[in-house]
Amino acid sequence: MIKSSLILFMFGSFLMMQAQLQKVEDGVSWDLAQKRKEKISAVKYNLSFKIPENKSEDILGNESITFVYQKVVDAPLQIDFKEKSTNIKSVSVNGISVTPKLENEHILIDPINLTQGSNQINIEFVAGNSALNRREDFLYTLFVPDRARTVFPCFDQPNLKAIFQLSLTIPKDWKALANAKLKDSTISLSDKTCHFAESDILPTYLFSFAAGNFKSHSAKIGSENAEILYRETDEGKIKNSMDSIYSIYNSTLNYYEKWTGIKYPFQANGLISIPDFQFGGMEHPGAILFQNSTLFLDKDATQNQLNNRSNLIGHEVAHMWFGDLVTMEWFNDVWTKEVFANFMADKSTGANIDPEVKALKFLTSHFPAAYSVDRSLGANPIRQQLDNLKNAGMMYGPIIYDKAPIMMQQLELLMGSENFQKGIQEYLRTFSYKNATWPDLIGILDKYTTQDLQSWNKIWVNESGRPFIDYKVKLKGNSIKSFSISQRPEFNDSKKLWVQTFPVTLYYADREENIQINLQKKEQKFVELKGKEKPLYIQLNASGIGYGIFKTDDQLISNFDKIKNPVSRASAYISTFENMLNSSGMTPEKALQFFVNRFSKEDNELNLSLISGYSSTIFWEFLKEEKRNALSSGLETTILKAMEGKAEKNQKKILWDCFQNVFLTQPAYNKAFEVWNNQKPPAGMTLNDDDYTNLANALALRSNDNSDILNKQLSRIKNPDKIARFKIVMQAVSSDKTTRDNFFYGLADKKNRSNESAIGSALYYLHHPLRQKISIAYLPKSLELLQEIQTTGDIFFPNNWLKGIFGYYQNPKALEIVNDFFKANPNYNSILKNKILQATDNLRRAQSLAK
Numbered sequence: 001m002i003k004s005s006l007i008l009f010m011f012g013s014f015l016m017m018q019a020q021l022q023k024v025e026d027g028v029s030w031d032l033a034q035k036r037k038e039k040i041s042a043v044k045y046n047l048s049f050k051i052p053e054n055k056s057e058d059i060l061g062n063e064s065i066t067f068v069y070q071k072v073v074d075a076p077l078q079i080d081f082k083e084k085s086t087n088i089k090s091v092s093v094n095g096i097s098v099t100p101k102l103e104n105e106h107i108l109i110d111p112i113n114l115t116q117g118s119n120q121i122n123i124e125f126v127a128g129n130s131a132l133n134r135r136e137d138f139l140y141t142l143f144v145p146d147r148a149r150t151v152f153p154c155f156d157q158p159n160l161k162a163i164f165q166l167s168l169t170i171p172k173d174w175k176a177l178a179n180a181k182l183k184d185s186t187i188s189l190s191d192k193t194c195h196f197a198e199s200d201i202l203p204t205y206l207f208s209f210a211a212g213n214f215k216s217h218s219a220k221i222g223s224e225n226a227e228i229l230y231r232e233t234d235e236g237k238i239k240n241s242m243d244s245i246y247s248i249y250n251s252t253l254n255y256y257e258k259w260t261g262i263k264y265p266f267q268a269n270g271l272i273s274i275p276d277f278q279f280g281g282m283e284h285p286g287a288i289l290f291q292n293s294t295l296f297l298d299k300d301a302t303q304n305q306l307n308n309r310s311n312l313i314g315h316e317v318a319h320m321w322f323g324d325l326v327t328m329e330w331f332n333d334v335w336t337k338e339v340f341a342n343f344m345a346d347k348s349t350g351a352n353i354d355p356e357v358k359a360l361k362f363l364t365s366h367f368p369a370a371y372s373v374d375r376s377l378g379a380n381p382i383r384q385q386l387d388n389l390k391n392a393g394m395m396y397g398p399i400i401y402d403k404a405p406i407m408m409q410q411l412e413l414l415m416g417s418e419n420f421q422k423g424i425q426e427y428l429r430t431f432s433y434k435n436a437t438w439p440d441l442i443g444i445l446d447k448y449t450t451q452d453l454q455s456w457n458k459i460w461v462n463e464s465g466r467p468f469i470d471y472k473v474k475l476k477g478n479s480i481k482s483f484s485i486s487q488r489p490e491f492n493d494s495k496k497l498w499v500q501t502f503p504v505t506l507y508y509a510d511r512e513e514n515i516q517i518n519l520q521k522k523e524q525k526f527v528e529l530k531g532k533e534k535p536l537y538i539q540l541n542a543s544g545i546g547y548g549i550f551k552t553d554d555q556l557i558s559n560f561d562k563i564k565n566p567v568s569r570a571s572a573y574i575s576t577f578e579n580m581l582n583s584s585g586m587t588p589e590k591a592l593q594f595f596v597n598r599f600s601k602e603d604n605e606l607n608l609s610l611i612s613g614y615s616s617t618i619f620w621e622f623l624k625e626e627k628r629n630a631l632s633s634g635l636e637t638t639i640l641k642a643m644e645g646k647a648e649k650n651q652k653k654i655l656w657d658c659f660q661n662v663f664l665t666q667p668a669y670n671k672a673f674e675v676w677n678n679q680k681p682p683a684g685m686t687l688n689d690d691d692y693t694n695l696a697n698a699l700a701l702r703s704n705d706n707s708d709i710l711n712k713q714l715s716r717i718k719n720p721d722k723i724a725r726f727k728i729v730m731q732a733v734s735s736d737k738t739t740r741d742n743f744f745y746g747l748a749d750k751k752n753r754s755n756e757s758a759i760g761s762a763l764y765y766l767h768h769p770l771r772q773k774i775s776i777a778y779l780p781k782s783l784e785l786l787q788e789i790q791t792t793g794d795i796f797f798p799n800n801w802l803k804g805i806f807g808y809y810q811n812p813k814a815l816e817i818v819n820d821f822f823k824a825n826p827n828y829n830s831i832l833k834n835k836i837l838q839a840t841d842n843l844r845r846a847q848s849l850a851k
């Protein structure tokens, strides 16, 4: 009895094990990835694609995958391929032709045909188009995070790195770039075949190529010539930008080689500038993709545009070490590569500039963006859970791009910069051309500090949110008797504690005094301040490195003109805005007044940009329509007067953009129309083609019949990529409701969403407050589409979709629609739900704030 049941039990469990191992599910599950990582190594892909000129024709592909296999169990091997089974033309395993079997996005290879040790699988296929970004006469691949498997069969997980050998057959007059150097090319009557050398060791998401009708330029990067492919047609922009692009690239590259102690780790450098790129950039070694409009600037570029360009190049080049050389084990740690790319970009681009400018750049570019998510009910921690790579795209957002660098700066302060750098160098050396997790890195950093990194890590990395920080000062006569600072989580969870460093600044009539403090507790006394002379007013976090909502001293605001340091002013502006949102400071109307009154006095470009942005946010999102109408005339006059008073044309331009954003009265319309119609900018300023396009859209939004404006603007645009973009946006701006309806309902069809960058802009116009009475009807359908958009679109599209749609609503009905949607979908994907909560946070706050 016992014996037989034991046999039965064993037999049963064996079957169960078989069933478990053979589970074939969509995407790449953590379980599948783990099992493959244990059994597969030394992967090499030999790939060739035949790319026809006409984008509607199929791209034929041919590959051989070689790998070493540990044949432990008799379960089929799963190769990822997310396409129709008819796309697979033939499969052979170790020379034996087999019948292709595709199940839930995987080609199943019978273990009978596999051997212990070396294996070779040959597959002929029709490449899937979804990650090839096929445009009229060019294409570029974008496989991050798990889209290589939509184009060709592969083991699509970041920790199965491989060598890629690529051949591309393309129309004869096209150009191509890929990860590896071009070995040779053969030309026939109508096309040519480019043979690339063996690539360095790469994960599938970094394998890439671009081909098409590009112009090309070549110059030195390091000691070798490197090519850039581009389609920009504005000669002024090309002339003004090319040298800068290469010099920023070179200087960041040099900086990283020195800082990491590791020479550039790949065989080639190459750049491709993509018009209407859906990302800012993508770090494929040897073939980095860049957003064209960020790279090519004219001579009147603003400081923000110049910063964005150097940040973008600095970011992508930093990835060569962070992400490309050392890759995350799984996409839950995708933030580690992003944080280092941003953090290093800030270091390298800041290496040769004034520390004050560097601090201001860091503050204004990361803090407002991080707060925009971290203050919401849908805030996510930096490190998230990920069950399947098909959901990896949802990991991205301002928390990993903006909060993580802030966290890293605090970590560097905590450890000391030298120890921090030594730790990072050891991490890069240890895991070169391999994979690592965040705990691997924290483990190494731990060796270089006496601080408790594990509990620090728990709050900053594994939890979301931020603290509200206040102070108490007791005086005795003319001096400070005691000074204490308290912190509590913004939302009620009393256990959280953010250990961090920031200064307390005491302002006096003739001087200011900064005392750096390290906040370790919920309530902490600082004896450093005891006995100091009584100040006129106090500022917390004047250097802007601290994270949270810092209570602002009323006296500081009324004496604002006396704050000389632009970083302290930026920090105070941010605190003013955050306290307004938190109902712990000024009302929206007062805050708007404060910011607008600063326009004429603020002489720092980044600060001016910051407060003009805050002003338009408050104007549209936190003032009721009647209030806006009542204030607009005065507001327009103040902005224009401040603009005229500025000497620098970039500052004029920032204020002109602000005016263009908020104007409502007829005289303002007439003024803007004249500028646009005569193509004659206001005195002392230049406007480029894109500026006139934006101005046309602003006018069109405010016009009852705008087809003349839009058609005239269309006829003025010369660049074909920009014409294509405008043709999308103008449908959303149209004064004709049927055109807008058709545009919106057309978005349900995937093919109408392919230019995600243009759709993002179009949505902003479609849902502009001046159009919301009608477009509120689009909200339920927009939410319904979100899930599909996440699966079919690129990684930033769900965020951009939601931001474009909900960015400017304050109507309680809009919030009701969101709440009804949650009620109707109780089991909705939690990450997407958080994204909706993030995008509708201002809408939620407006219910009590907007007056």
Ligand SMILES: [Zn+2]
Pocket: 283, 315, 319, 337, 338, 341
């Ligand atoms: Zn990046």
